[in-house]
Amino acid sequence: MYYNTHIHTFKHEDVPERFLPFRLVRWLAKNKHSKRLIWLLNILIPFTDKDLLSRYARFLEIGKFKSQEVIFKECQKFYPENTRFVVLPMDMKFMKAGKVPRDYTKQIEELGNFAKTDPNVIPFFAVDPRREGVFDLLKESVDKWNIKGIKLYAPLGYFPFDKRLYPIYEFCQENSLSVVSHCSPYNLVHFRGSKRELELLLEDAIYPILNPGKSKKLLCANFAYPENYRPVLEDFPNLKICLAHFGSGSYWEEFLDHPGEKGNWFKIIREMIEKYDNLYTDLSFTMNNKELYPLIKILFENNKLAKRVLFGSDYYMVETKSNERRFGLDFRAFIGEKYFTQIAKENPERFLNIAKPANIKFGSSTNANISSQNMANTYY
Numbered sequence: 001m002y003y004n005t006h007i008h009t010f011k012h013e014d015v016p017e018r019f020l021p022f023r024l025v026r027w028l029a030k031n032k033h034s035k036r037l038i039w040l041l042n043i044l045i046p047f048t049d050k051d052l053l054s055r056y057a058r059f060l061e062i063g064k065f066k067s068q069e070v071i072f073k074e075c076q077k078f079y080p081e082n083t084r085f086v087v088l089p090m091d092m093k094f095m096k097a098g099k100v101p102r103d104y105t106k107q108i109e110e111l112g113n114f115a116k117t118d119p120n121v122i123p124f125f126a127v128d129p130r131r132e133g134v135f136d137l138l139k140e141s142v143d144k145w146n147i148k149g150i151k152l153y154a155p156l157g158y159f160p161f162d163k164r165l166y167p168i169y170e171f172c173q174e175n176s177l178s179v180v181s182h183c184s185p186y187n188l189v190h191f192r193g194s195k196r197e198l199e200l201l202l203e204d205a206i207y208p209i210l211n212p213g214k215s216k217k218l219l220c221a222n223f224a225y226p227e228n229y230r231p232v233l234e235d236f237p238n239l240k241i242c243l244a245h246f247g248s249g250s251y252w253e254e255f256l257d258h259p260g261e262k263g264n265w266f267k268i269i270r271e272m273i274e275k276y277d278n279l280y281t282d283l284s285f286t287m288n289n290k291e292l293y294p295l296i297k298i299l300f301e302n303n304k305l306a307k308r309v310l311f312g313s314d315y316y317m318v319e320t321k322s323n324e325r326r327f328g329l330d331f332r333a334f335i336g337e338k339y340f341t342q343i344a345k346e347n348p349e350r351f352l353n354i355a356k357p358a359n360i361k362f363g364s365s366t367n368a369n370i371s372s373q374n375m376a377n378t379y380y
């Protein structure tokens with residue numbers, strides 16, 4: 001059994017009306033020739049970020065499928081049969097980017113019901129502390145649909161150490177639910193309210209503000225800043241938290257060019273993993289840049305780090321179809337079976353608190369000692 005611990009299956013109707021920056025893109029979403037039009041636009045308009053439009057194209061193409069099940073099946077076909085997927089929903093109601101056509105409760109209901117019919121789907125629950133009754137909704141969802149963890153997306157406008165999240169963390173810790181939290185800067189998905197509203201939200205920051213006076217997109221990096229997780233990791237030592245995207249591809253590239261530079265999120269997460277046994281990260285950005293593969297392989301030589309990295313692809317937020325397959329196959333071939341098994345099987349099972357069936361005999365006292373020690377090393 002292998003695991004992809006980071007995919008998305010939400011639909012267009014789960015995304016706020018002003019989420020995509022151009023009205024044009026929104027219009028394209030409704031147009032049945034959207035793919036060809038985007039191809040044409042790509043040629044006609046010199047976009048500064050050349051990936052952006054193809055990213056939208058991908059989003060438009062997949063997000064308009066009939067159901068989360070169809071979107072999931074689209075992803076599943078790129079992977080071996082014995083693969084399970086952590087599906088991360090999104091609650092984008094409070095990012096102030098307009099009305100969300102379908103309420104989040106309907107999104108989680110659809111996901112939960114679908115997950116019940118397919119053992120390869122591991123559903124998570126998106127938590128936004130601003131949603132009224134979110135804790136009750138989480139508890140209900142855990143009962144109904146066997147939710148295995150929660151998804152956070154701090155750049156939408158809250159800090160991970162927000163006290164409103166504390167009872168939820170407590171509940172997750174007690175019930176062996178894990179946390180996947182988006183942790184990369186300068187993302188398109190961020191708080192879109194006024195600058196004043198954003199400044200007010202940022203008043204709760206516990207570290208000096210990054211990019212003061214800059215754009216909302218840059219300022220929202222303050223919510224996701226990895227150091228913000230220190231209090232949570234310390235207050236909930238048995239709560240497993242994955243800071244998704246390992247600081248982002250851009251910080252990896254910056255590290256290759258300027259390894260000594262301070263404030264690099266990749267370096268911060270790497271150092272934090274040394275300190276906190278409950279901290280994980282995932283590689284859901286690397287498919288964009290094969291040049292980073294060697295760095296990953298070198299990193300895995302550090303045993304402690306290799307035990308905390310999860311295989312996640314961020315389907316379908318990546319640019320092209322081939323990437324999904326490339327991530328599954330090329331990456332696996334490059335890092336080799338030993339490390340692949342570690343990040344796509346052993347680590348996810350530990351992260352998701354999925355106990356392995358015990359095939360260890362507790363008969364003789366020597367065996368018992370060895371096996372309990374092994375279990376302590378492996379599963380806690």
Ligand SMILES: [Zn+2]
Binds near residue numbers: 317
């Ligand atoms: Zn994602």
